[in-house]
Amino acid sequence: MLKKVRINNFLSCQDTEIELDNITALIGRNAAGKSNVLKAIQWCAQFAVGNIPLYEYFSPFSEIKAECDIEFLINDETFKYEIRITRKSPGLGLASIGKKEDTVLIEKLSCYINDEWLLVADREDVCATHYNEEAINVEINAEIAMISSLLALLPKKRLNPTINKVFNYLSEIKYYTLESDQYENGALGKYSHIVLDSAYDEWLSKNNKSELSVVMRLLRLWHEDKDLLEEIEALVGKNGLNLIDNIVISKSSFGQQDENLFYVVKFNVADTTVSYTQLSYGTQRVLTLLLALLYDKNSTLLIEQPEDGIHSGLLKKLLPLCFEYAAVYNRQLIIATHSPEVINLLPPESIRLVRMTENGTKVSPLDEERIPFILNYIENEGVLFDFIESLDDE
Amino acid sequence: MYVVIAEDTSDFNCLRILIKRLENKEAISVEGKGFGSCGNMMNKGAKFLSSYNEQNKYRKLIICHDRDESSYQGIYEKVVSKIVNNAKIKSEKLICILIPTKEIEAWILADIKAVSKVIPSWQPKDEYLHPEDIKDPKETLIRLSRTNRPKPLYSHNTHNEQIMKHIDLEMIKKKCPSFAELAKFVESGTANYPKRNVSIHFPL
Numbered sequence: 001m002l003k004k005v006r007i008n009n010f011l012s013c014q015d016t017e018i019e020l021d022n023i024t025a026l027i028g029r030n031a032a033g034k035s036n037v038l039k040a041i042q043w044c045a046q047f048a049v050g051n052i053p054l055y056e057y058f059s060p061f062s063e064i065k066a067e068c069d070i071e072f073l074i075n076d077e078t079f080k081y082e083i084r085i086t087r088k089s090p091g092l093g094l095a096s097i098g099k100k101e102d103t104v105l106i107e108k109l110s111c112y113i114n115d116e117w118l119l120v121a122d123r124e125d126v127c128a129t130h131y132n133e134e135a136i137n138v139e140i141n142a143e144i145a146m147i148s149s150l151l152a153l154l155p156k157k158r159l160n161p162t163i164n165k166v167f168n169y170l171s172e173i174k175y176y177t178l179e180s181d182q183y184e185n186g187a188l189g190k191y192s193h194i195v196l197d198s199a200y201d202e203w204l205s206k207n208n209k210s211e212l213s214v215v216m217r218l219l220r221l222w223h224e225d226k227d228l229l230e231e232i233e234a235l236v237g238k239n240g241l242n243l244i245d246n247i248v249i250s251k252s253s254f255g256q257q258d259e260n261l262f263y264v265v266k267f268n269v270a271d272t273t274v275s276y277t278q279l280s281y282g283t284q285r286v287l288t289l290l291l292a293l294l295y296d297k298n299s300t301l302l303i304e305q306p307e308d309g310i311h312s313g314l315l316k317k318l319l320p321l322c323f324e325y326a327a328v329y330n331r332q333l334i335i336a337t338h339s340p341e342v343i344n345l346l347p348p349e350s351i352r353l354v355r356m357t358e359n360g361t362k363v364s365p366l367d368e369e370r371i372p373f374i375l376n377y378i379e380n381e382g383v384l385f386d387f388i389e390s391l392d393d394e
Numbered sequence: 395m396y397v398v399i400a401e402d403t404s405d406f407n408c409l410r411i412l413i414k415r416l417e418n419k420e421a422i423s424v425e426g427k428g429f430g431s432c433g434n435m436m437n438k439g440a441k442f443l444s445s446y447n448e449q450n451k452y453r454k455l456i457i458c459h460d461r462d463e464s465s466y467q468g469i470y471e472k473v474v475s476k477i478v479n480n481a482k483i484k485s486e487k488l489i490c491i492l493i494p495t496k497e498i499e500a501w502i503l504a505d506i507k508a509v510s511k512v513i514p515s516w517q518p519k520d521e522y523l524h525p526e527d528i529k530d531p532k533e534t535l536i537r538l539s540r541t542n543r544p545k546p547l548y549s550h551n552t553h554n555e556q557i558m559k560h561i562d563l564e565m566i567k568k569k570c571p572s573f574a575e576l577a578k579f580v581e582s583g584t585a586n587y588p589k590r591n592v593s594i595h596f597p598l
Contacts, residue, residue: 380432
């Protein structure tokens with residue numbers, strides 16, 4: 001579980017700190033920097049495990065130094081991963097960006113033991129040091145993250161087991177906009193209920209990268225985990241959220257040849273049968289959210305405005321359901337939201353107010369001393385959103 | 395037609411289903427809303443109900459407020475002073491101030507086996523003879539579901555109203571005095587305002 005994040009010079013987060021709970025809601029007006037906080041966490045974690053390039057989101061114009069530290073809990077151990085990018089010659093503009101000779105990359109991975117931070121590994125530029133029974137120095141690529149480099153370069157028996165544990169945890173921090181991916185938006189056009197066997201195989205071969213296709217994930221469940229497919233069907237079905245009666249998946253072929261195999265993925269909704277792209281925008285987002293929680297099995301989900309396109313009555317069912325799943329399956333949810341409905345479903349302790357100041361994005365919890373007053377307000381006066389709306393957010 | 399107001403949307407949706415079942419008329423109109431919190435209902439309930447005064451559309455009004463840790467009489471009087479009096483409801487309307495002893499989830503505990511009709515993998519074994527004596531019925535259901543890990547997981551906002559379609563109304567009437575009061579109001583028009591029906595025993 002992510003406990004604390006500190007961000008410097010990353011988009012609008014010039015000097016931003018945030019403490020996180022099992023469920024945390026980032027609340028603030030547009031352009032306050034809510035999404036930038038989520039993107040910074042995603043960037044830091046995914047860069048650390050080698051899933052995205054160093055320069056994604058890193059502005060070439062003004063930053064001399066960008067930093068992000070994340071503190072996290074794996075079982076009962078607390079770790080900290082720090083990344084610092086310093087440009088040697090700021091002001092050279094676009095031409096120098098991405099050039100390793102212009103950048104010094106510093107990374108540290110530490111573990112909190114007996115009231116102090118002990119280094120597990122660190123790197124400066126191309127030199128990494130790994131601490132286990134002895135310190136081992138390794139030369140690594142200037143633009144590739146330390147953790148993934150050490151995993152690739154060091155023999156398993158010399159590797160501190162912590163590295164693997166941290167790699168697995170950070171890999172499971174994922175940012176969700178809940179939008180349909182490219183595959184579902186266009187590749188299949190009006191025949192989006194048909195998936196060629198070859199397309200499915202191709203998707204499978206690059207799974208766990210960035211292709212979050214709902215149709216493909218349902219198809220994979222149909223092949224490999226019918227119980228979970230039934231559970232998702234029950235969640236969206238008549239006894240659940242009442243959005244889709246059935247999910248119907250079948251396999252067929254255009255002829256006798258194996259290479260002409262295809263799958264049909266259809267949804268029965270109120271006596272009609274539709275393809276995924278014909279489902280309403282909100283229903284598509286609900287399916288995406290449920291698959292994020294149940295299929296992806298990530299430890300930390302960074303979710304962008306889950307309320308978009310979803311009726312307030314449905315939202316009041318969907319979000320508590322997600323919170324139940326998150327609690328039972330030990331998933332952390334960090335949500336950026338504008339929705340009064342979402343806010344009113346949350347305990348005041350989970351709220352983080354995000355403000356844009358002259359020093360960039362600032363994040364703060366509700367004043368601890370105010371919590372009893374807020375609870376009393378909810379009991380006797382109104383809803384949490386009314387209270388938050390009354391705060392001075394300048 | 396009925397107008398129902400409740401603390402949250404889930405409670406309102408459950409009451410709508412139960413009223414239709416008790417009336418044995420799916421087509422009967424049940425309007426109203428859940429307010430998202432107790433405080434919100436207390437402050438906005440009267441204004442909401444006032445909007446119905448000119449419409450003359452409904453005959454029966456139900457105001458549902460959990461008793462939680464308070465006394466029955468305390469909640470009853472609070473509802474009267476903050477909602478009923480301020481809404482200036484016409485005298486010909488029948489009013490039921492419905493106060494579930496803890497929460498309406500106690501009604502589900504009364505016929506816990508009904509959950510299997512909605513979540514077949516959840517097959518509860520225990521029976522609750524006095525569900526309204528249970529301190530926290532909602533938490534009890536959540537705890538039971540977590541022990542059983544049914545698929546899908548139980549979530550009261552999603553599943554309560556589905557379960558209400560299946561619970562045995564006669565069994566709940568016997569086990570839950572607060573539900574019996576609702577049933578009496580719906581089935582025979584016995585209002586508990588201006589004077590609460592004293593024939594039903596509630597600990598005050």
